[in-house]
Structure formats: structure tokens, C-alpha cells
Amino acid sequence: MARRKIIAGNWKMNKTPSEAVALVNELKPLVACDDVDVVFCVPAIDIIPVMEAAKGSNIQVGAENMYYEESGAYTGEISPAMLTDVGVKYVVLGHSERREYFAETNETVNKKVLKAFEHGITPIMCCGETLDQREQGVTIDFIRQQIKVGLQNVTADQAKTMVIAYEPIWAIGTGKVATTEQAQEVCAAIRACVGEIYDEATAQAIRIQYGGSVSAASAPELFAQNDIDGGLVGGAALKPDFGKIVNYK
Numbered sequence: 611m612a613r614r615k616i617i618a619g620n621w622k623m624n625k626t627p628s629e630a631v632a633l634v635n636e637l638k639p640l641v642a643c644d645d646v647d648v649v650f651c652v653p654a655i656d657i658i659p660v661m662e663a664a665k666g667s668n669i670q671v672g673a674e675n676m677y678y679e680e681s682g683a684y685t686g687e688i689s690p691a692m693l694t695d696v697g698v699k700y701v702v703l704g705h706s707e708r709r710e711y712f713a714e715t716n717e718t719v720n721k722k723v724l725k726a727f728e729h730g731i732t733p734i735m736c737c738g739e740t741l742d743q744r745e746q747g748v749t750i751d752f753i754r755q756q757i758k759v760g761l762q763n764v765t766a767d768q769a770k771t772m773v774i775a776y777e778p779i780w781a782i783g784t785g786k787v788a789t790t791e792q793a794q795e796v797c798a799a800i801r802a803c804v805g806e807i808y809d810e811a812t813a814q815a816i817r818i819q820y821g822g823s824v825s826a827a828s829a830p831e832l833f834a835q836n837d838i839d840g841g842l843v844g845g846a847a848l849k850p851d852f853g854k855i856v857n858y859k
């Protein structure tokens with residue numbers, strides 16, 4: 611069974627609520643497409659206005675992070691129920707920027723993945739190596755560990771519905787896109803790892819994105835690879851170019 615592509619924008623810490631509405635209005639006609647899932651993952655304060663602006667379009671709205679507790683004394687955090695209450699369906703978890711600047715670990719990412727599933731939110735779980743790790747030849751080992759710990763106690767049925775984003779850290783925001791071969795190689799290794807943890811059916815169902823300087827120019831070749839089921843797009847998701855990435859065919 612062919613996997614449906616999923617092309618998501620990660621806005622990171624960009625766009626005030628009013629800027630966000632203007633951007634959605636600009637992108638709405640450009641990202642119209644029946645063949646792929648289109649998700650805008652936006653800052654928490656932009657979620658509600660973006661949902662309103664996206665009404666009636668094919669744009670689904672996701673969050674960029676979420677905490678793993680239900681509620682309580684966690685100043686500054688966003689709970690899963692806060693997200694589902696306004697209709698959020700996806701959440702980016704374990705982005706390398708959260709790991710680097712906010713001390714997220716494979717263990718906290720795993721707690722968040724489990725909590726997202728408890729609330730019916732689809733995790734987009736990120737993984738990816740540093741340039742040092744690539745040069746040391748430990749890319750696949752490092753990513754297998756991220757995947758194996760991130761998926762602890764996740765059932766096969768849950769894993770089948772989730773998304774893994776492979777984002778080599780050295781390719782994020784650098785304009786330095788991984789070669790198609792590099793991206794395909796790691797995405798295939800991630801799928802094989804999922805097959806080892808669960809079974810072949812789960813490996814074939816899970817969707818794996820590539821992220822890291824995806825552009826309108828690089829998207830068609832990347833998304834044509836066997837194990838790449840779409841992209842997680844940073845900078846280019848804030849521009850009309852995102853329409854070309856979504857309609858890459």
C-alpha cells in the first residue's frame with residue numbers, strides 16, 4: 611500500500627499572530643493539493659488564529675512542542691488537552707533545537723510521544739545526527755538509539771500512524787541539504803529499525819520525512835525516494851515556495 615506523503619512546515623519561533631494569519635491567507639491557495647497531507651506546525655500562540663484562517667482549506671494545524679504531564683505546576687508549558695481542545699492533530703516532538711537549547715532527551719521525547727498518543731495527537735518525532743557524528747561514522751547507530759528509546763512502549767498500531775522526521779542537524783537552516791542518497795540511506799535505516807522493533811507491516815506503514823534546507827528545487831528528487839514520505843520544512847515554509855514544495859510533482 612502506498613504511503614500518503616506528508617509535507618509539514620515548522621515555523622519555529624517566527625510570526626506573530628497577525629503575521630501568521632497574513633501568511634496563511636497568502637499560502638492557502640498555493641498549498642491546495644489533494645494528494646498529500648499538508649500540516650502547518652506553528653508557535654502555540656498562533657495555533658488558534660491559524661486554525662481560523664485555515665478553515666475550509668486542506669491545511670491541518672500542528673504544534674511545535676507539548677509537555678508530557680496532564681496539567682499542573684509547569685510554568686510555561688502547553689498540555690496535550692490544551693492542544694486537542696482547539697483541534698490540533700499533530701505535534702512536533704524532539705526537534706534538534708529543543709534537544710540542544712531546552713535539554714530534551716530521548717527519554718523526555720518518549721514520554722511526550724506516549725502522552726500525545728494518549729490524547730489522539732499524531733507525533734512527528736524528530737531525529738538526526740550532528741556533523742561530528744556523521745564524520746565519525748556513527749550516524750546510523752546514533753539515530754537507531756534515538757528511534758529505539760523514542761518508541762519505548764509505543765504499540766505497533768500507534769507506530770503505524772506516526773511520523774518520524776529525519777533531520778541531519780548540519781543541514782538545518784544552513785542551506786546545505788543532504789544529498790538524496792544520504793537522506794534515502796538514513797530514512798531506509800530508520801524504516802529497517804522500525805521493522806526490527808515491530809514488524810514489516812509497521813515499517814511499511816510509518817511515514818518518514820526528510821528535513822533540512824528542503825527547497826522547491828530539492829523537494830522533487832528527495833520526495834521521489836522509496837523511503838522518504840515527505841518533508842519537514844523550516845525556512846521555506848514561511849514563503850510562497852512552500853506551495854511549490856507541496857505541489858512538488
Ligand code: 13P
Nearest residue numbers: 620782783822823844845
Ligand atoms: P530548514 O528547512 O530551515 O533547514 O529547517 C529544517 C527544520 O528544522 C524543520 O524542522
